[in-house]
Amino acid sequence: MVLRVVGKRAAGASQVVKNNQAKAPTTPRQSARSEATSDGDCEFQSRKSERHRTFGWVEIEPGLEVEALEPTDVLKEHGVPERVMLSYLKGEIEGEAAVKNLPAAILLIVWFLLMNLSHELPETIQSIEKAIDFDIAENANFAFSSPLYMGHKNYEDVNTFADWYSWMRVGFSAIYFPMDASVSEGAEYSLGQLTFDEASTYLQHNRKIGDVILTQQRLFDSDCSNPLVSNALSLNCRSFIGLDLRLKPTELDVSQSGKEFDENADPSKTTTLKYLMEFPQVNVSQQLEQLEQTRWLDNSTYRVKVSFMTYNQIYDVLTTTHIHFMFAISGHIFKQITHRSMKLAAHSSWESWVFEVLFFGHITVLFVCEAFEAICTLREHRYNVLRAWKEYWNFWNVVDWVSICLAYAILITWIIQCVEQDAISAKLEVWEPSARAARDFCEELGAQRGCEGVSPKHLEWCTLMATNNMRCGCAPVGGLCQDSFNHSVGWSCHSTCCKDYLGLHSLCRSSAGYGSTACDQAQSYDIALFTQVEELGYQIRSNRWISGFYPVCIMMRLFKAFAAQPRLAIVTKTLALAANDLTHFGIVFLSIFFTYVAMGMAFFGREVESFASFDRACLALLEALMGEFSVEEMELSGRPVAFFFFGTYMMAAVLLLLNMLIAILMDVYGQVAAGSRTSESLWHECWDIMRRGARKWTGEHTPLSQVVKKYMEIHGKECLESDKVIYVDDVMAAVPGLNRKQAEEEMTSALEEYALENSPDIQISEVISTMGKYFGGQVAPAVSPEELEDISRQMAGCPPTRGALASSDVSDNSVQQAAEGLVGAGISVEVLLKAAGIILDRHEPEWSETSRAQVTALRHVISSAELLCREDKTIMMCQL
Template sequence: MGSHAAHHGHTTSRPTDLFGFTEKEYDEEPELGQTGLRALGTTVLASGELEFDEDLTAIKHDEALYSAVNTMKRHKTITYDDIVSSRGVPQNVFLEYVKWEIDTENTFLELPLTIVVLVSFTILATNILHQEQLYAIEEAYERDIIENANFAWSGNFGHKGIEQVFSVADFWSWMRLGFLSLLGRSQWLYSEAAPDVFGGPVTAGTSYNVSSLPQSWLFAGYQKPTPVANDYLQYAKLVSGVRMRQAVSAADSQYCIYPNALDPQLQNDWLRKPCFPSDLGVLSPELQEAENFQELVREEFLFPDLSSMAEMTRKLLDMEDGCHYASLSGGQDSCLCNWCKVQSPLQPWIDERTARIEISMLLFNAQYGAYTYVSVNFMLNRGGHIHAFMHCLSAFVSPFLRPFSELVLTIIAAILWIAALLYAAVAEIWEMIHTVRHSSNRFYRALWQEYLGFWNFVDWASVLVGTLTIGFWIQGRLAVAALNELLPSMIQASLAPDAGYEATARSIFARAEVMSKAKKDTEFQMMIYPLIIMLRIFRSFEAQPRLAIVTATLKTAAPDLAHFFMIFWCVYFCFVVSSLLFFGQDLESFSTLDRALHTSFLAMFGDWDWLGMREVGMMRSAAWFWLFMIVMVLFLLNMLLAIIMDAYQVEKFKASDATTLWQQVLDMIQRRRQYQRGERVRLSDVFEVFRKEFKGREKEMMSSERIISVEYLVTHVTRMPYKQAYKTLVNALKRDEELSNGFMSEEQVNKQVESTLDTFAAKIAAVREDVEFVADQLDFWDRLQAPGDSEYDFYFGAEGHTPDEASKLWIHNSISSISVELQHLFSRGLQRIGVWQDEFECEQSELNENLLEVHQVLLQLQDAIVYLQMIVDSMDNNKEDVPGEPPVAP
């Protein structure tokens, strides 16, 4: 494109990008020719880029032109391939990518193992617990006692049940007429009186009467006519008998609360009895209160094997009246209530100190092979109300007495689950050893700083909870085994009662309590374990972008959620406190802070008791309810959904072009096949090469900024193909840039595009102004009729020249004039652009200098820390040699 000027003088280089590429500055050169025109030498590269000739120094003469050339050189496209081919990649960038790929693949490979753990644990737990069978047993017992243990009889109908026991008298009526009748069924039951049901015409002329029907039936295969003694609901057997215990409160006048103005003696004279503080039964009791077997006294037993129905009824009467009937009829020694008859003076078994009554029995169901500890509890609160509820705790006599196919499946699931548990424990221990071995810190610092993380905590939690689950299950089986060992002696005592019957029964109940507690502990541990597995599944999902959308959404929304929940919980807690003060006295669901928290939470999702709330006051309740719904549901809850959905849209946009699950699996299979064919090496082998080179100092290895080229990898990594080395380095650069730049949301991209378009429009406007100026200048000189005008000079300015010479002179002068004018216009435009570019370069240079200074300071600090660590290690090892001076950062 023209002649090149001779190059002379010196050259200097300056960085123009982060990868060390440079451009050259040139000395000034004189103008080319008399017209001032300059030619730019260019070369088309293989990539299609236009490269300016580095030897063309004449452009340095024009500052605007020089600035424009440099700007165009900086704006040329540099690809990742160019960087890898010409320079290479820093070692820390490359190894970070390799380690990330290894960790991602290992985490993804854990997903099938985690699913196997979950499936095997599910099969194992369901086959061991068989909750459906236990539900069938316990539901039958509870329904029978609740619905059929009735009192307040009128004819054939009992009008009250356990839920209508509101006084001590009701309790004794329920015990004698309701509960005891369920245990003493010694004859086959029929429907209601047949003649009354069928009517006269059906039974006319017959002697049909229910009382004349058989009292028992000897069915085929039975050894004894049914009902058999101690049978319960046809399929269960009462083991030993029924135990009655109670919890009592302390009695003292000091527990009474009076106004301060009253005299204490006057208070006692007026009340004439002490007070009995108790926290039991203040609100509706919960099941765990029935699992407390401590501090229960006044123990009494009802043994159907030892006593008839009349004798057990008599004992209940003695317990109720405090042996008063016995003292009138046969003397105090004939009283069947052991506790009552030793009191002085005599007193009933239930008094005002009673806080809780437990009626328990152990049932054995041979159909399912299960023990059931049944407890009927009555909580007597100090308001005078009695809360009644039932609780059943069951356990199978043996988990191995199952069909063969189910037993085989259970054993396989147990082996898989325990093997996975051991694998996780060994993997974590090996990772700890590896971290400590390759760390320069002491073992506790290495574990705390380099090993311990959230996912390691999750792995150890799964191992710990799984181990505790096994331990509690073994403890439960040992408790059941102890009960099984005692059952033969209990059966023998039941068939042939003797003096040791009651002692055996006490031992049976004691072991049944241990069995019940162990069963609840095992179920609790089994309940926690799937939640830990859920976290491990989320960890495996993070290795697949499309599966990690949920966790990524929560991470993206975490800052906004943290600020939102500060507002949400403050507002929500204010509503909870107001509901506690407003409804707590009238509604049990709002009577305590924890209940108000739960009830208000349910109300946010549509579960509320408006009929109960309305009783407090229609308008007042409506005002609170409207305000709660508008603020918590319409505003805050929908804002929460908006925050999550906004983060979800961002993560979904990120993962729109991500590899699918199936494609990732196929890629892993393909890499595996390529490794087997020798077409690639494993990244773990590549990482191990660098680790051996740095003698296990992984921290130093990962921080090194040594440049790694394709040739270096091919040379140092055995059998590594050139293509794989090249592709790995390119991918490392891509990932590093993605981490450096971060991710721009769709809104940010739109704003950047809009800003770019505005800048481009401003530049177009400036060019348009310059073009209009050029057009105006041309028009002016075209219209001017004076010496110096083109037409005037053409006709009148060529005296002394031939027509041909005049024409050539006119053409030459016109071209020269236009060239000079265009040159000045172009020079002014480029000068303006150059000024802008110089300002930008100055700012960029200052920024690079600041970053370089910060980098140097960090290097010095790092070297000082390393030096101090070397001194500490030397002192610990009692070495005499002292390290040299700390290296100075370049």
């Protein structure tokens, strides 16, 4: 048993090569070991030299292959192979770069998060949109009953054309177009009609912008799939463009189809509920009754959208709300509410500017660094584009450039969004900006440029307004548009000074009625404004999609920073090493998974909505893997079928495949984690960076990159794979200015790291101690102290008292004969381990010379026995 464990990594020179241990010729600096002999000692003269199991270039006496050697002694007496030293230095350089880049990678996602939050305002926007949703779903009721006057139906209960008209007239109009102030239940008094400002407000703090727009998409005539039956029954077939309504669409489906809906909407069916807040005497019920009488809804209606726009002045958020009624060809009416919200002032606070500068500045620095690296690669290959291209493009550089390009795509879409938001904000301003107002005013007076050519009477007011950022305020007075800056001048200005939202609606309000020219202009202005807001909504959605996927690039950049630090790279290395097994597992898993998808659609597709389509069935089975499932819905097709499908899927996918996936990952993870334990921790590398930085500041440290560069300039790239043994003086000669202390420390650290990576996983002393305790209680009869002492002397190579080694002829200095002599002496593995257990269990912090000799003897025996067992495995000792 011991021989198998020890022999795992400790064979001869050929095995050393297999384990990537350096093997170098003997150098003059390697001193030959010799032992003085005396009358009481055994002599093994001219023993064959063997390679040390850890430091493969070190020649050592047989039996001492596993002897612990101090890296400092190895460096002084045996040196270091070039590739060992350079591999260590390059690893330190990469690890140092990774630690230095880690804060930058983390800061990148911090800047992006803060910038995205300042752009999106999720808390504010969701608060406004949820309030509108609740009001429409809970307060816009119809089907009232007496005497409690309780509406029993909401928009979800709209199932016929008549229900839609009832909901619009009784439910929606009551909450969006109130005429009279509401009073408490049972009150017999009236608070009168609402004022214009009160009627213009929705949900207390949201200002109504424009009209309520009713848009309709209709079916068009098409060929029937079975014309014989259709013609026999005198039926006409219709088709649609856009959203498929065979199953209930999600909010995202409806929102994404908005642009397609607008493109295919019937202009002749587009209407507005006109100017109710401008003319309170007009009743919305009359307009809706007229639509119902003219059969605005009919069998060709496919989708209806009720749209309105509100502005919250406290949060500076403009919101468009769409209430969709989708008339499926099957006869079912689906309902959905969607919104598009935006903050008009994109940079209302200095924080948003700061976060954008930090994020895009960070991206610009990355762009410069990557461009410089590409140029350096091109110069290194003497401007050979093809070779430089192959050298430069690797996985991590692709990640860097994708993250840079996506970031600049976000910047471009964000600039476009800001420009559009400013344009919409300008249209909604109460007064026109001073420069434009001054220009319009002066142009009305006949000026061509600024205030030039204006008469002295008008020049004073024009100059004052332009220089002091005054604005042309227009208020309807007697049907005219007068300036409100200084009524005393008595100037009347043209309607160009009232081309903003409030000015146009003020003129409409002061006109004869909603059929006037002024009201037509206001209506056209509102429709153009609504269209502009919708177009901006699509732009914002594109920006949100890019911003939503961008964190994946940031995550990959984090993995790049983790990859050079072994303790942080456990996850990425685990996935990389397990990629082959995961690929084969994925083939098996997907085969079984899609089989159950097809089975689920066949069993439950007609009864359970989650299995009615391929994508829904895939999502349902993925949720089932995570524990989210509904057996009750499956039981609609019968309990036996549900039991068979659900039971076999849980057994195959969850209990078997999912656990196999965990087993594959954990198996590789254990190997990666075991290998990373010998590497430096993140904190240790941080300390090394600070220590080297402090020494560099004082001039005692040469950068490791400079050491590698200058060494390779002299010895060439071949030294990266060379087993040539070098010493401190060699490195100092190749790197001028290198401090001896630094050279010794770095080369010693290289040996320490090499020893940790190439030492046996289980120490010999641990194996002997553990097995000694195990066999200790099974050895009978007990070994006396005299026998143990005799065994110790035999193992130490001293003359035995019982002639244990008498039969061994060691005159030819054969290690194999020495091992045969020990076996022939009857020293069994049990007795050997019993002795080792006693020795190691009783050792003090500092072993005595006798104990050290005994432990060394144990190593002699085990190493020699290994050589013997490779020759003849039939020996009982080798089988144990």
